[in-house]
Amino acid sequence: MLSFALNAAFVMVGIAMLLGSWRVLVGPSLTDRVLALDTLYINSIALIVLFGIYLGTSMYFEAALLIALIGFVSTVAVAKYLLRGDIIE
Amino acid sequence: MSVWVEGLVAALILIGAGFTLVGSIGLVRLQDVYTRLHGPTKATTLGVGGIILASLVFFTAQTGVLSVHEVLITLFLFITAPVSAHLLAKTAMHRQEKKVQSTRGEPWQQ
């Protein structure tokens, strides 16, 4: 039961990431691309957590946490760049 | 691990993954950047929350000790996702990205 759910979830998250990547590649607007990249980061978290359950190890937890942090910082920084140009002022 | 717990984990995983997928579908299918913001920031965040909840239940059941550190990710995401969305919306408005017909009204100007 669990393995079926995991496999299904891998497929679903994989498709979600593919869709996100498509949006990054085609845009059309810059905001779209940033949004899609942010989504990709969050999808990666889901993927990593699923992978942890699949392997039965919590070894990958920090990576997920780190992606959450850097995804946020990247998005904020790019948004600031688009708004103000200068990200540290 | 009992069947119930396994079932619970499986259900949470499927729900989470489903929401994640829905969020991304929204990202692709919706018409302009303002509506597209909804998909990932709401559905995907919730979806990841579901998967993390599954992880929490799974590892608690596996080790017998309450596994709380997953909560940290959820907490973090739930705090930051609205800020990201807010900033992106600000950016889109600043850059005057194209709007579709159905994205109407500028309530802050009223």
Added chain:
Amino acid sequence: MSVLFAIVLLPLIAALLPRLVQSMGRSTVAIVTALPVLLALLLLLGTAPSVLVDGELLQAAVPWLPQAGLMLAFRLDGLAWLFALLILGIGLLVIVYGHYYLEKSDSGGRFFSLLLLFMAAMLGVVCSDNLLLLVVFWELTSISSFLLIGYWSGQAAARKGARMALTLTGAGGLALLAGVILIGQTVGSYDLGTVLASGDLIRSHALYPLMLVLVLLGVFTKSAQFPFHFWLPHAMSAPTPVSAYLHSATMVKAGVFLLARFYPALAGTDLWFVLVSSIGLVTLLLGAWMALFRHDLKGLLAYSTISHLGLITLLFGLSTRLAAVAAVFHVINHATFKASLFMAAGIIDHETGTRDIRKLGGLRRYLPHTMALATVASMAMAGVPLLNGFLSKEMFFAEAADTPLYGSLNWLVPTLATIAGMLSVAYSLRFVHDVFFGPVPAALVAHAPHEPRRLMRVPVEVLVLLCLAVGVFPAVVVGPLLAAAATATLGGELPEYSLAIWHGLNVPFLMSLLALTGGVAIYVWRAPLFALQRRWPRPHAPAIFEQAVQALVAVAGRFVRFIDNGALQRYVSWLMLPVALIMLAAMASRPDWLGEHALTPVDGLSILATIVAVLAALATVVLRRQRLVALLMISVVGLIVSLAFLRLSAPDLALTQLSVEVVTVLLLMLAMYFLPSRGVIESTWWDRSRDLFLSLSIGVGVGLLALFAMTHPGATISTFFIDNSIPGGGGANVVNVILVDFRGFDTLGEITVLAIAAAGIYALLENLGLCLPIYDPEGRPWAKDRSPLVLQMISRAVLPIALLVAMYILVRGHNMPGGGFIAGLITAVALVLQYVASGVHWVHARVPHNYHPLVAFGVLLAGLTGLASLLLGYPFLTSTFEYIYWPIVGKFELASAMLFDLGVYITVVGATLLILARLGKLSVVEQEEGN
């Protein structure tokens, strides 16, 4: 034998002192300089009974780099003792003299520090018992003499002279190093005793000519032998005490010392005879001839020194045992009379303000005392009986007279020797007569020079007295010293010789007589000679040297401009081209890149992710003009690479990749803000094809290399790390244990580089004025809201969470994925978030933001952790660990490597913030100035 170490190391350690006490007055500086030298001299004299009388060989050794054959080994035999005596004795006199010579405005501390450093280097050269150590000290003499010659760095002549001396003696030092290595490899040891005992082995070796030529290059450059003699006259722009010390008694004698030192190992072949004696003969004559026509007092002495060094070289070249004794004897005599003459020249310069012989005259009225001293010393130089110069010159003439080795040209050496003797008499006479006798030039009458301070003359008096004492009672005064030194030089029994003033009416005496009368005659009828010399075509050696240097600089400049044209693409392609070529060659030579190990099965998700990564990479290239879009594409690639690391069970790599990724993105955005959005020049077709070729070949090459490495069985070093991680390093995370323990030294080097890079970037950005764009690339004005409130508030909430995560990753890094580097980047990113959200002013008002000391502290902490193990008697960076039980927390482990990791953490935090905050501040400064 600790006395030996004390003699060499006392001046070396004392070299620090003069600068430290500089503020305490000039006399204190001189006393502080003189005392250690005096002490070393007394220690040396204390060893006289055992070395000189009993003929003992004192040795002391401490391993330095034993694997490379380098030992801190010293020896004190007769030869070393003689030179050490000259170095310390004349050094002491020069210190006294220099104290009175230097002007108030000169930095006495710097002068005496350098002098002591040079003295230590010279002592090291003469006392070395290891060939490599000898070369080390040899180079140190070149460097310290460079600094001394260029002491008055404000004068162009001093700088030029110093540079010329350094170039020549430094190049000679390199040749010597090569020669010494060849000798060491031939003999199988760099131990001097072993080498000296293996003379036959060396001389019969096929590479003997090469060894000899290389060593002689070192000797001839140092001792200013033709054709390398021209640096010495130009080194005369040094302060006179330096000339008196370096260019009479020590530095230039290092070359002939080496001839004496290697005499048992290298001498005795025809090649030695031809090379050494002919160069010596040419130098002897050339120096004497040039000296006669110099108008500069010190220039005259410099060429005379060249000539006398040529004489000593010639004697060593003649290869008879008696000639070697004469050479050693002349080393002593030349040092005494030449040092005193330099000092006398310095006094004349000091009192009259000029060294030009044409502007001097009749000084006997003003400087009677100095005149007496200079006259005696000049007579010694000319070889007048009853003075020391006469004795060694007599021995030289004797050796020259019965040199049978030139075959039918037997008459040549004695004739040329006599001519050189005549010239020597003539320029000595000129030095005395033109300066102290004749009419007084009008300029000097008004100036009315007077005798210098009493103590300034004392060193000259001591040296002149020695000239006399040796000249009158040679056997008593210098007999034992000469015997001991000559024995050590020859490495065996001494030949029969007698140190007497009168040997009867023989050939050498007649030659002496001829030289004296001929010299006087040359001086009296010098006018035609001067006229002849003026018409003589004179190759201006310094100009040729300068031209050669300029040509070399021009060639190097062209090469650099070809490689380094300011375009980053070109540097990178130069670096990558060899890599690509090696890759291609390797692929061509090993077609079996797919080995026998089975490939890992691949899942659909991985294939999908790979396709996305490839597409994103291609999109980066296609969309490179839209910089931000390209940056986002790179982020996608980075994310997928991190996921791949996780998929392939490398969480440490993934964590590192992720944190580096975000810092890179931030950095690029900070830089992109200042990049112009218009007027970008597109690369040429040729450049793009080159880049395509490079990237394709390197990408495919690396891929195949990885495939090769992973599909071929073979022992790798990783098993060692995995087996020893817990027992040896006390950590379960092998990656981290490698970083902080097994390869801790590498990591220390890397964080040092990081710290230097951060400081460098900071310095480069200092005072950088950049125009702030008012519009974004699409021509829109920037948004008004500087720091959105929501962002500010939430970022502050994120900070403690991020810091907690960073601490967690730092502490557990030894056993689980993580470590100082990742934790440092996370901390830095969390702090940068505050900069982004709330601005520089807000952060700097709340967080200590002086990151320089932080970086330094991090490197120091890591370094000191390593040193601590040294204190406990283990090699540098040995780590230790202990399991500790704490109530509640439970059993946990403490490893010294964790402290090291903490140092890494602090360095990374400091360096990252130093760079990012400085880049961010560029605009802040501008805005403040604008307001």
